Amino acid sequence: MDTIQQVLADVRRGMIPAHIYNDAEIFELEKERLFSRAWMFVGHESEIPQPGDYVVRRVLEDSFIISRDEQGTIRALFNMCLHRGMQVCRAEMGNASHFRCPYHGWSYRNDGRIIGLPFHKEAYGGEEGFARKGATLLPAPNLANYNGLLFVNMDPDAMPLDEYLGDFKFYLDYYTKQSASGIELRGPQRWRIKANWKIGVENFAGDMYHTPQTHTSVVEIGLFREPKAEKRKDGMTYWAGRGGGTTYKLPPGDLEERLAYIGYPPEMIERMKQLWSTDQLQLIGEDAFMISAASLFPNMSFVHNWPKVEEEGDEVVPFISLRMWQPVSENETEVMSWFAVDAEAPEEFKELSYKAYLMCFGSTGMFEQDDVENWVSLTNTAKGSMARRLLLNSRMGMLNDGTPVVPALTREEFSGAGSAYVGYSEHNQRNFLQEWADHLEKPPVVAPSHAVGITNGQLDQYSSKGA
Numbered sequence: 011m012d013t014i015q016q017v018l019a020d021v022r023r024g025m026i027p028a029h030i031y032n033d034a035e036i037f038e039l040e041k042e043r044l045f046s047r048a049w050m051f052v053g054h055e056s057e058i059p060q061p062g063d064y065v066v067r068r069v070l071e072d073s074f075i076i077s078r079d080e081q082g083t084i085r086a087l088f089n090m091c092l093h094r095g096m097q098v099c100r101a102e103m104g105n106a107s108h109f110r111c112p113y114h115g116w117s118y119r120n121d122g123r124i125i126g127l128p129f130h131k132e133a134y135g136g137e138e139g140f141a142r143k144g145a146t147l148l149p150a151p152n153l154a155n156y157n158g159l160l161f162v163n164m165d166p167d168a169m170p171l172d173e174y175l176g177d178f179k180f181y182l183d184y185y186t187k188q189s190a191s192g193i194e195l196r197g198p199q200r201w202r203i204k205a206n207w208k209i210g211v212e213n214f215a216g217d218m219y220h221t222p223q224t225h226t227s228v229v230e231i232g233l234f235r236e237p238k239a240e241k242r243k244d245g246m247t248y249w250a251g252r253g254g255g256t257t258y259k260l261p262p263g264d265l266e267e268r269l270a271y272i273g274y275p276p277e278m279i280e281r282m283k284q285l286w287s288t289d290q291l292q293l294i295g296e297d298a299f300m301i302s303a304a305s306l307f308p309n310m311s312f313v314h315n316w317p318k319v320e321e322e323g324d325e326v327v328p329f330i331s332l333r334m335w336q337p338v339s340e341n342e343t344e345v346m347s348w349f350a351v352d353a354e355a356p357e358e359f360k361e362l363s364y365k366a367y368l369m370c371f372g373s374t375g376m377f378e379q380d381d382v383e384n385w386v387s388l389t390n391t392a393k394g395s396m397a398r399r400l401l402l403n404s405r406m407g408m409l410n411d412g413t414p415v416v417p418a419l420t421r422e423e424f425s426g427a428g429s430a431y432v433g434y435s436e437h438n439q440r441n442f443l444q445e446w447a448d449h450l451e452k453p454p455v456v457a458p459s460h461a462v463g464i465t466n467g468q469l470d471q472y473s474s475k476g477a
Contacts, residue, residue: 014039018447024405024440031206032392036450037340044308044449045070047165049174051310051334052076052086055158056194056353062105062120069162070337074150075099076160079121080107086150086162087122092462098147109147122146140463148460157186158193159332165455175306176251177427183290184301185312185330189281191353195332196364198346201373205385206392207309207337208446210345213381214313215305216247216438218256243433246299246419250428252445254438255304255312265295272300272316273326278355292425299426305438307445309335319365327359329367341389347371404443407435 017027017036030036052067053076064077066089073089075098091098096113099106108125110117117126124145127134134140152163154171156179161171168174175182186193244259260268269279283291293299305311316328330351336344349367351360370377391397407415414437419430431437 014450018450020401021443021447024403024408024436025401026404026443028392028397028400028402030392031209032341032389032397034340037337039450040337041070042454043452044446045164045337046455047163047168047452048308048449049152049154049161049163049168049171050308051159051306051332052162053160054193054195054332054348054350055084055155055160056192057103058084060105062107063103064099064106064120065103066099066101068336069164072164073097074162075109075147077120079119081121083121084153084155084160085121086153086160087118087146088148088150090148091116092124092145092147118147122149142463145462148462151457157182159186164457166457174252178251178253178306180250180290180427181248181253181255181301181304182306183286185304185314185332185350187285188278188352189285189354193330193350194353195348195350197348198334199348199373200344200346202338202342202344203382203386204342205382205389206341207335207343208442209385209388210335210343210381211305211307211309211311212439212442213385214303214311215254215442216249216256216436218243218245218247218434245302246424246430246432247435247438248424248426248428248430249438249441250426253304253306254428254441256302256438257299258302260294260298260300262298265291268294268298268300273328275356275359278352278359281352281354289425289427297423297425299424305442307442308449309337311335313371315366315370317366317370319362319369327362327366329363329370331367331371333371341393345373347373404436404439407431407433407437 017030020027021030050069052069052074053065057063057065058076058078061078061080061082064075067074067076075087075089077085077087079085089097089099091111091113093111093114093116096111098109098111098118100112107120108117109120110126115126115128116124119125124142127140127142130136130140130142137143150162150164151166152168154161156171156175245257247256248254260271263271265283266279269282301314303311303313311333313331314328316326318325319327329349331347332350333345333347336346338344349364351363355363369375372378409415414431415435416431416433419432424430
């Protein structure tokens with residue numbers, strides 16, 4: 011068995027070769043076999059509300075213009091001029107009816123169609139030399155939308171986004187659909203950390219075990235109502251489809267009392283009751299579980315929490331955050347973090363919720379600083395030769411024979427989708443790495459090349475004659 015096959019075999023049994031968190035060869039495989047076929051978050055409808063609005067986002071090294079054209083259609087256009095490959099759009103966001111390449115002046119509508127080619131007749135002989143009609147910036151192979159979240163997939167033969175998300179949609183709705191108007195985003199804040207991208211994803215997916223140690227000070231200063239960080243063990247972790255997350259156990263009460271306990275005002279609660287399914291409401295109102303952090307494979311995470319934002323009193327305010335762990339290398343990650351809030355929420359709630367987000371998980375948030383120190387240290391240690399000899403034990407929640415320490419919750423105990431376990435475990439981290447291993451075993455994506463301004467027949471004729 012070759013080295014990578016042994017790595018994947020170890021991962022599948024819950025024993026993680028430590029060097030996977032800082033290995034250049036593995037990172038190249040991730041780029042070739044994972045990020046080439048997984049659905050990647052690139053933005054939200056609320057970031058480009060008007061015709062002409064755009065943001066520029068990356069899928070690893072590939073830059074895309076995410077634009078809303080003059081007809082209101084959202085597009086993902088590869089940010090490369092058809093002529094000599096210069097980036098067409100140099101700004102990160104804005105509003106434009108056209109994009110003009112600064113190198114030779116070729117210009118494009120915001121739907122990607124080429125509209126301007128200087129000296130077309132003189133330089134190319136007109137349409138005979140370069141067929142301008144029908145030529146467009148290269149679109150992303152796949153673009154799809156779920157509750158306003160925009161995803162790109164680099165595989166022309168990718169499964170539909172709806173199928174890819176699977177049962178995780180049950181939980182995704184809590185973060186993205188609190189009213190008929192959906193959510194609106196602020197941001198993103200963006201910063202880089204010297205840590206491997208997988209570490210943060212795993213942490214948000216299900217690591218309740220670190221909270222009593224890493225975040226003790228946050229609880230001790232009274233940022234939350236709960237007196238002890240150990241209360242996290244009363245919640246459960248769930249895995250459904252291609253994502254999973256953590257929950258808090260709520261105190262006794264009905265649905266309205268529990269949603270009010272974490273700071274939602276009555277008018278927002280009423281909209282949730284009208285929009286969420288019976289099972290989604292029962293998970294909170296009867297099972298007493300409130301969603302918290304979560305991750306969607308491969309590199310999108312969510313946070314829902316409710317700290318105190320005022321020094322006086324016990325009132326808390328919930329916030330929602332979305333983030334991308336954008337890989338830069340095997341040992342560096344660019345974090346992109348958005349604040350999300352119900353578009354119909356009262357303005358006062360929006361401002362207090364934003365303050366709560368900044369306190370906890372903004373670039374200088376208290377939780378953020380605690381976590382990053384751990385992740386950087388792990389990445390640094392994973393680089394050395396000794397790390398290649400060590401298999402990290404990621405079997406928490408399982409006995410030696412593979413049976414769970416605590417049985418999975420039954421349907422009577424848990425109204426949500428997927429499987430769920432109360433208490434500390436690493437079921438979710440193992441599920442994430444199982445999906446990771448599955449992707450690394452797949453063959454590379456094969457995609458056709460695209461020639462622009464010339465037909466295939468003309469191209470074949472030209473090739474046979476030589477340059």
